[in-house]
Amino acid sequence: MLCEVCGEAEALHRCSMCGRLVCPRHFDRGRGICTFCVQALCQVCGRMLSITHCAVCGRLVCLDCSVQVNTVIHVCSKCHEALGGREAVLTYLRERKKPPRMPGIRAFVERVLRASKRDRVSNCF
Numbered sequence: 001m002l003c004e005v006c007g008e009a010e011a012l013h014r015c016s017m018c019g020r021l022v023c024p025r026h027f028d029r030g031r032g033i034c035t036f037c038v039q040a041l042c043q044v045c046g047r048m049l050s051i052t053h054c055a056v057c058g059r060l061v062c063l064d065c066s067v068q069v070n071t072v073i074h075v076c077s078k079c080h081e082a083l084g085g086r087e088a089v090l091t092y093l094r095e096r097k098k099p100p101r102m103p104g105i106r107a108f109v110e111r112v113l114r115a116s117k118r119d120r121v122s123n124c125f
């Protein structure tokens, strides 16, 4: 039986998460899972496979460690806790989207004008 990751070395271990048979090089002995699963592991608890990214810190999070703040946004439980709840997370994300002060107020105003023009056009339809 060959490793299901590299297809070269002999598979000596079975991943306890996905069930793949893998060689020692593609197996994480400590956790008993293959390298594929290590990469997909929740970066908060490190025990379950992740299902999404945290919108605040970008970490991979599993179902247990994620908090859904609206229909499309998930954050990790750590950020949810650190920011102080759902509303605070949404406010934070909104604030972060604002353009940085660096390019100067002129660029910012231009962007706003362009955006509002676009809105007006789309409102016509």
Ligand SMILES: [Zn+2]
Binding pocket: 003, 004, 005, 006, 007, 008, 009, 022, 023, 024, 025, 026
């Ligand atoms: Zn291998």
Ligand SMILES: [Zn+2]
Binding pocket: 015, 016, 017, 018, 019, 020, 033, 034, 035, 036, 037
């Ligand atoms: Zn696996």
Ligand SMILES: [Zn+2]
Binding pocket: 042, 043, 044, 045, 046, 047, 048, 061, 062, 063, 064, 065
């Ligand atoms: Zn987790």
Ligand SMILES: [Zn+2]
Binding pocket: 054, 055, 056, 057, 058, 059, 075, 076, 077, 078, 079, 080
């Ligand atoms: Zn986070």
